[in-house]
Amino acid sequence: MSVQRVVSPSALVLATVLLLPGLDAVPAVAQSAAQNDGFVPVTDAMLQNPSPDDWLMWRRTLNGWGYSPLDQIDRDNVGELQMVWTRALASGAQEGTPLAYGGTLYMPNPNEVVQAIDAVTGDLKWEYRRDIPDDVAEVMGGLTENNRNIAIYGSYIIDTSNDDYIYALDVNTGELAWEEQIFDYHVHPARHSSGPIIANGKAISGRSCRPRAGPVSCVILAHDPRTGKELWRTRLIPRPGEPGDETWGGVPYEERMHVGSWMVPSFDPELNLVPDARHPGGPS
Numbered sequence: 001m002s003v004q005r006v007v008s009p010s011a012l013v014l015a016t017v018l019l020l021p022g023l024d025a026v027p028a029v030a031q032s033a034a035q036n037d038g039f040v041p042v043t044d045a046m047l048q049n050p051s052p053d054d055w056l057m058w059r060r061t062l063n064g065w066g067y068s069p070l071d072q073i074d075r076d077n078v079g080e081l082q083m084v085w086t087r088a089l090a091s092g093a094q095e096g097t098p099l100a101y102g103g104t105l106y107m108p109n110p111n112e113v114v115q116a117i118d119a120v121t122g123d124l125k126w127e128y129r130r131d132i133p134d135d136v137a138e139v140m141g142g143l144t145e146n147n148r149n150i151a152i153y154g155s156y157i158i159d160t161s162n163d164d165y166i167y168a169l170d171v172n173t174g175e176l177a178w179e180e181q182i183f184d185y186h187v188h189p190a191r192h193s194s195g196p197i198i199a200n201g202k203a204i205s206g207r208s209c210r211p212r213a214g215p216v217s218c219v220i221l222a223h224d225p226r227t228g229k230e231l232w233r234t235r236l237i238p239r240p241g242e243p244g245d246e247t248w249g250g251v252p253y254e255e256r257m258h259v260g261s262w263m264v265p266s267f268d269p270e271l272n273l274v275p276d277a278r279h280p281g282g283p284s
């Protein structure tokens with residue numbers, strides 16, 4: 001089984017890199033990285049205070065601001081940007097944000113395709129295509145192909161998958177380093193459109209829990225990003241007698257549903273807290 005498919009040119013979406021006239025064709029940061037073959041593993045300290053030259057997570061910083069302090073491109077010259085290279089992405093719903101580190105872009109494509117791309121040339125360094133069972137799309141329904149974000153930690157690219165696993169890829173080769181099942185998708189078909197973030201050495205991930213996935217699928221998980229070992233999972237739907245039970249008005253536990261946390265979480269290192277949004281489908 002392979003997710004590889006033939007697509008028409010009209011179905012392609014292009015990754016594009018733009019450059020301002022007058023700037024070096026090869027940015028200084030990328031030049032220095034290209035000259036250094038040694039990959040520097042990503043640490044919690046780097047994630048919690050990222051270099052302006054890199055983009056190490058979905059919104060660059062753990063507070064989710066999505067703000068870059070770089071100032072070479074501004075309101076006055078943004079109109080002068082010119083295309084340097086393009087390359088095709090895998091077909092499907094495009095919601096991915098690339099990571100940028102050491103002159104390489106790590107791009108989450110739909111249907112668990114992850115690519116490492118030379119940021120200067122657009123050349124493909126490696127591509128991972130997860131072997132997804134044929135019935136996943138039917139079991140999961142719409143939006144299951146989304147692959148919004150990936151995480152980088154140590155020498156791994158980490159993502160959650162359509163078939164309800166969390167997995168890590170070797171950052172230098174794209175080969176699968178480890179994987180850990182979160183759910184049997186036939187029993188609890190939770191949907192992973194977003195990948196994890198890294199919070200103090202833990203890979204924190206949320207998920208959409210459709211009604212048929214049951215209340216136990218409405219959970220936030222932490223995994224060891226070095227090994228994939230599950231560290232904890234916290235339910236977002238209380239059982240009878242637990243705090244928050246009173247907000248459910250006596251609805252039997254088995255009928256409580258749809259309190260997912262499908263959007264990418266954020267993290268406050270000072271408070272050691274993970275703020276997360278929940279799907280508004282039910283009380284909690």
Ligand SMILES: [Ca+2]
Nearest residue numbers: 147159160161
């Ligand atoms: Ca994914």
